[in-house]
Amino acid sequence: MSTATTTKLRNLTEVEAYADKWLNLIHANSLSEADARWMISESVHNFGAYFNKGWLEYRKSVTLEGNDAACTEWKGEGAMFEDVLGRKFVDCLGGYGLLSLGWGHPEVVAAVRAQLVHSAQPSQELLDPLRGVLARLLANILPGDIDHAFFCNSGTEAVEGALKLAKLYTGKSGFISSVKGFHGKTLGSLSVSGKATFREPCGLLYAGPVYHVPYGDAAAVEQTLRCCEAVGVGIAAVIMEPVQGEAGAIVPPDDFWPRIRESTRNHGCLLIADEVQTGLGRTGKLFGVEHWNVVPDIITLGKALGGGVMPCAAFCSNARIWSKMERPNPFIHTTTTGGNPLAMAAAIAAIKVTVRDRLWEQAELRGQYLLEQLKLLQSRFPTVLAGATGKGLLIAMHFHSSESGYRVAANLFRQRVLVAGTLNSAQSIRLEPPLIVTQEQLRHVVGCLERAFAEVGAELEAASHKVETAPAVKQQKADEKPTETKPREAVPIMRKRQANSDEEANSDKEGTSSSSSSEDEEDKSDGDLRKPAQPRKYRKVVVAAADERSMSPSACFAKQPAVSGDVRDKDTPTLSPATSLSAALAASEAMPPPLLL
Numbered sequence: 193m194s195t196a197t198t199t200k201l202r203n204l205t206e207v208e209a210y211a212d213k214w215l216n217l218i219h220a221n222s223l224s225e226a227d228a229r230w231m232i233s234e235s236v237h238n239f240g241a242y243f244n245k246g247w248l249e250y251r252k253s254v255t256l257e258g259n260d261a262a263c264t265e266w267k268g269e270g271a272m273f274e275d276v277l278g279r280k281f282v283d284c285l286g287g288y289g290l291l292s293l294g295w296g297h298p299e300v301v302a303a304v305r306a307q308l309v310h311s312a313q314p315s316q317e318l319l320d321p322l323r324g325v326l327a328r329l330l331a332n333i334l335p336g337d338i339d340h341a342f343f344c345n346s347g348t349e350a351v352e353g354a355l356k357l358a359k360l361y362t363g364k365s366g367f368i369s370s371v372k373g374f375h376g377k378t379l380g381s382l383s384v385s386g387k388a389t390f391r392e393p394c395g396l397l398y399a400g401p402v403y404h405v406p407y408g409d410a411a412a413v414e415q416t417l418r419c420c421e422a423v424g425v426g427i428a429a430v431i432m433e434p435v436q437g438e439a440g441a442i443v444p445p446d447d448f449w450p451r452i453r454e455s456t457r458n459h460g461c462l463l464i465a466d467e468v469q470t471g472l473g474r475t476g477k478l479f480g481v482e483h484w485n486v487v488p489d490i491i492t493l494g495k496a497l498g499g500g501v502m503p504c505a506a507f508c509s510n511a512r513i514w515s516k517m518e519r520p521n522p523f524i525h526t527t528t529t530g531g532n533p534l535a536m537a538a539a540i541a542a543i544k545v546t547v548r549d550r551l552w553e554q555a556e557l558r559g560q561y562l563l564e565q566l567k568l569l570q571s572r573f574p575t576v577l578a579g580a581t582g583k584g585l586l587i588a589m590h591f592h593s594s595e596s597g598y599r600v601a602a603n604l605f606r607q608r609v610l611v612a613g614t615l616n617s618a619q620s621i622r623l624e625p626p627l628i629v630t631q632e633q634l635r636h637v638v639g640c641l642e643r644a645f646a647e648v649g650a651e652l653e654a655a656s657h658k659v660e661t662a663p664a665v666k667q668q669k670a671d672e673k674p675t676e677t678k679p680r681e682a683v684p685i686m687r688k689r690q691a692n693s694d695e696e697a698n699s700d701k702e703g704t705s706s707s708s709s710s711e712d713e714e715d716k717s718d719g720d721l722r723k724p725a726q727p728r729k730y731r732k733v734v735v736a737a738a739d740e741r742s743m744s745p746s747a748c749f750a751k752q753p754a755v756s757g758d759v760r761d762k763d764t765p766t767l768s769p770a771t772s773l774s775a776a777l778a779a780s781e782a783m784p785p786p787l788l789l
Contacts, residue, residue, distance in 0.1 A: 348376025
């Protein structure tokens with residue numbers, strides 16, 4: 193029985209030409225509108241055809257009507273970034289903690305550029321000096337006696353290394369983690385993460401025992417350790433985040449970290465602090481565990497370590513535990529690209545800037561301001577905002593429902609403020625701006641939050657009123673004499689949305705139609721809260737439709753009187769229907785032949 197095979201015909205000339213086109217755009221100082229629109233169209237197509245079409249469906253879902261789902265970022269500076277069309281946004285997401293120093297910090301970029309002149313990757317055989325330099329710097333700033341480090345490329349790699357080191361040192365195989373904890377998505381890291389959404393589809397993960405307890409419950413950790421000891425299950429380590437990030441900036445009780453530190457010592461296992469998101473100033477301390485004066489046995493770093501310019505992560509420990517990495521086999525844990533000179537140069541510069549500017553102190557002050565303002569807004573809009581939690585500039589707003597949080601995030605994006613829901617629920621939306629965000633920018637963000645809460649609160653109140661009056665209307669109609677009426681054709685909501693999109697496509701160039709106005713029209717006719725497209729349970733609230741009636745953040749930073757109402761940014765081009773994600777997704781069903789390699 194023969195097996196049919198498909199042979200790719202390589203068009204190397206086309207490959208070279210396509211690469212050259214993009215390289216020219218990378219080198220360009222500015223983009224024409226034609227180039228920008230071409231880049232959007234190509235990005236949507238390439239993601240759908242060669243990367244992950246599900247990402248495009250998700251982006252369409254979180255933009256309500258699907259408008260502007262193809263928003264394509266291009267460059268940034270400080271706490272601001274621009275898309276390829278030149279529209280400016282305030283970044284209150286910060287790459288989930290990656291961009292603590294902001295977009296393209298000049299000192300970090302300069303260090304990487306200078307290192308490129310010398311070497312970009314190590315020989316793998318000789319001593320590359322910058323790896324030792326960064327290890328020494330970390331030894332001087334890490335808590336307690338932690339003085340050794342191994343470098344890799346991502347936070348999940350750092351967690352994998354930490355778990356492996358704990359097993360090597362203790363000779364045990366079990367771990368204790370927390371419900372809703374997040375430690376990464378590779379096999380070992382996913383095993384100690386606490387979200388079924390990501391764990392269940394993979395089936396059996398790490399073969400050793402892993403126990404999940406409620407976060408912040410020191411008694412549950414202590415009881416699990418006692419039970420495991422009683423039945424002969426060896427626990428290598430307890431791994432926790434100082435402040436849970438993806439779960440919604442959850443701060444544990446003040447006795448939590450001191451108690452689990454004592455419990456792990458009493459039961460002969462290690463304590464791992466996952467500081468991938470909280471480390472290097474994010475929570476108002478240089479490291480999150482310093483809020484409780486705790487020194488863990490192993491600490492993981494990532495995200496901000498590369499200064500927002502290069503991928504860089506690390507797991508670190510003391511000399512006693514590190515001896516297992518050195519003897520009898522010093523190559524028991526290695527990586528080809530981890531610790532490369534470019535990443536080391538970026539991290540060295542990032543540490544210098546963080547320490548010199550004492551950015552953790554700025555994070556504490558800015559975070560206090562945001563939490564105070566959110567408390568005031570919660571008192572004014574209690575039906576929308578349930579509360580806020582966090583430390584430093586790792587803050588989450590908690591809403592009464594995922595729908596409320598989703599609508600707030602969508603509204604903020606229309607005002608060109610980028611925020612994100614957590615991986616666990618849109619009911620919590622994080623504010624995680626760069627640590628170098630200015631007070632003026634935060635005041636602008638607070639103003640946008642006030643406007644978003646007011647508009648979403650009005651929507652919720654209108655919907656609630658219509659639901660309450662519905663029974664009375666039905667009773668009144670029941671008492672009336674029936675009359676013959678022509679049956680009204682049911683119009684599915686998606687068909688309405690498509691009709692709205694078609695109307696927008698035919699509107700004049702001044703943009704008299706907008707996604708927000710069509711939303712208002714639909715709310716009046718349908719009388720309920722629209723729910724975004726599936727898949728719902730996997731949704732992170734990242735972006736929502738940006739229309740040209742949005743206020744430009746850059747205008748708010750100028751010394752001008754405050755402006756109320758919507759202000760159209762007339763100088764920024766808009767996405768045409770040809771570049772809409774809906775059209776791109778439809779076109780992707782019949783993908784042209786790929787560039788064949």
